[in-house]
Amino acid sequence: MAQKLAPYDRYKETIEPFCKQGIILVSGTQGNPMTIGWGSIGVYWGKPVFTVVVRPSRYSYELLIELPEFSVNVMGDDYKKQVAYCGSCSGRDENKAQVCGFELASCDDIKVPYIRQALFHYECRILNHADFMEEAMNKEIATRFYPQKDYHRAFYGEILGLYEAREKHD
Numbered sequence: 312m313a314q315k316l317a318p319y320d321r322y323k324e325t326i327e328p329f330c331k332q333g334i335i336l337v338s339g340t341q342g343n344p345m346t347i348g349w350g351s352i353g354v355y356w357g358k359p360v361f362t363v364v365v366r367p368s369r370y371s372y373e374l375l376i377e378l379p380e381f382s383v384n385v386m387g388d389d390y391k392k393q394v395a396y397c398g399s400c401s402g403r404d405e406n407k408a409q410v411c412g413f414e415l416a417s418c419d420d421i422k423v424p425y426i427r428q429a430l431f432h433y434e435c436r437i438l439n440h441a442d443f444m445e446e447a448m449n450k451e452i453a454t455r456f457y458p459q460k461d462y463h464r465a466f467y468g469e470i471l472g473l474y475e476a477r478e479k480h481d
């Protein structure tokens with residue numbers, strides 16, 4: 312059985328790869344993996360919340376609107392190649408999970424799957440979203456990151472569960 316941990320128990324282990332190679336957001340019932348490098352784990356409305364930011368051009372953006380749930384999967388160093396691939400190719404063109412050899416498994420708390428090879432994963436239900444606004448944005452950030460004005464949308468997902476890899480605990 313997977314071991315269910317408290318929502319903030321893997322904070323440091325999540326932030327470190329988040330800042331380096333990235334971690335994997337999975338959305339949609341079919342399980343589309345997309346690499347993310349921005350986001351946060353925090354508190355909103357008195358709940359533990361994983362916030363991810365996604366540009367409107369991503370296939371994942373459509374999937375998150377269609378089904379307001381996601382899993383966030385932290386992969387070990389053996390999966391750096393696959394993480395890079397999921398950040399350079401769209402689920403509109405490829406079945407990325409299949410190409411990467413990711414085994415998708417049912418989550419306990421949401422309809423979106425998680426990646427069985429992940430070290431641990433979060434299961435989240437979206438409570439809210441908010442679009443970054445040009446008029447409120449620091450000018451340097453706007454010029455550097457948004458020359459095409461394709462501002463990210465922040466999706467706020469309540470952390471319903473954080474689970475450690477099944478393999479370790481079966």
Ligand SMILES: Cc1cc2nc3c(=O)[nH]c(=O)nc-3n(C[C@H](O)[C@H](O)[C@H](O)COP(=O)(O)O)c2cc1C
Pocket residue numbers: 331332333343344345346347348349350364365366368369370371372395397398399400401402403
């Ligand atoms: C390390 C890394 C981090 C990334 N972080 C984000 C992110 O936080 N938000 C985002 O919208 N795109 C991010 N991307 C780009 C998407 O992963 C990429 O555009 C992907 O192909 C989109 O997949 P999809 O169309 O299947 O959703 C990142 C890419 C890499 C390589």
